[in-house]
Amino acid sequence: MIDLALSIPLLTYATFMGAAFLLFLTPGADMMFTIASGMRGGAGSGIAAAWGISLGSLCHAAMTAAGLAVLLAAYPVVYDGIRYLGAAYLLWLAWQAWHDTSAVTERRGATEIRRAFGRAFLTNLLNPKVALFVLAFFPQFADPALGPVWQQILILGVLMAVCGGVMYSGLGAFAGLAAAQMRRASRWMGKASALVFGGLAVRIALD
Numbered sequence: 001m002i003d004l005a006l007s008i009p010l011l012t013y014a015t016f017m018g019a020a021f022l023l024f025l026t027p028g029a030d031m032m033f034t035i036a037s038g039m040r041g042g043a044g045s046g047i048a049a050a051w052g053i054s055l056g057s058l059c060h061a062a063m064t065a066a067g068l069a070v071l072l073a074a075y076p077v078v079y080d081g082i083r084y085l086g087a088a089y090l091l092w093l094a095w096q097a098w099h100d101t102s103a104v105t106e107r108r109g110a111t112e113i114r115r116a117f118g119r120a121f122l123t124n125l126l127n128p129k130v131a132l133f134v135l136a137f138f139p140q141f142a143d144p145a146l147g148p149v150w151q152q153i154l155i156l157g158v159l160m161a162v163c164g165g166v167m168y169s170g171l172g173a174f175a176g177l178a179a180a181q182m183r184r185a186s187r188w189m190g191k192a193s194a195l196v197f198g199g200l201a202v203r204i205a206l207d
Contacts, residue, residue, distance in 0.1 A: 004147040005155045013159070016141045020160050024167050030057075033123055034168045038175030041112035046172020048113040049120035054165035056124025060134045061157025065150035069135040072128050079128045086126030093119060 024031075030053045038046025063069045072079045124130060134157070142152040 001151050001155065004151055007146050008143075008152065008155065012141055012143075016156060017159070017163065019137070020163065021167075024164055029127060030124060030164075030168065031171065033120055034172040035175040037116040037120065038172040038177075039179040041116055041176070042180060043173040043176030044113045045116035046174075046176040047169045048117040048172075050168030050172045051165045052117040052120030053124045053168060054161040056121045056127075057130060057134070057164060058157050058161040059125055060131045061138065061153055061160070063131055064134045064138060065153040065157070069131045072131050073135060079132075082126055082128045086123065086128075089122060089126055093123075 034046055034049045034053065037049035060069070072082070134153075138153045138156050139149065141156060142149045146152065
């Protein structure tokens with residue numbers, strides 16, 4: 001497969017990655033999930049979510065290479081079933097996040113990172129739109145004259161997963177760091193408010 005990867009023209013790689021880069025920049029479920037993970041669990045969680053999503057997209061590429069993505073396109077019932085399952089999973093995550101009032105600490109850091117990775121992976125894997133996108137997008141860059149198409153799809157899938165992971169890692173880390181700054185600012189504002197309220201209480205008491 002290495003020889004096949006080297007035989008693919010550089011122009012094909014450049015065109016593929018150019019289109020993929022535009023896709024990465026488009027706000028979507030993957031980007032929003034990465035940002036949300038970073039804001040909730042910190043930079044580590046944001047980075048973990050990015051690579052969980054990348055692993056999910058790589059699985060979709062493998063499904064396309066194996067022809068399983070055709071099943072989703074041919075049978076709307078299967079497509080809808082996976083889609084609703086993914087939606088239900090996201091609702092469950094939303095309920096958990098809404099009711100989780102505990103702060104992220106260093107002790108919880110490793111747990112949050114593992115959760116972010118697993119949740120991102122499942123969220124991407126349970127999104128049939130990703131499978132259909134890969135099914136429609138990847139074969140356009142495969143040339144049967146170079147070798148097995150399924151191997152070329154896997155090669156492109158690995159390339160997209162790695163590049164997407166790197167790009168979303170930066171986004172997730174930034175979201176985590178920005179959220180940490182906001183949390184520190186909010187604590188400072190809370191203390192400032194306490195001083196103001198205390199001053200008002202003293203004034204009222206003295207008057």
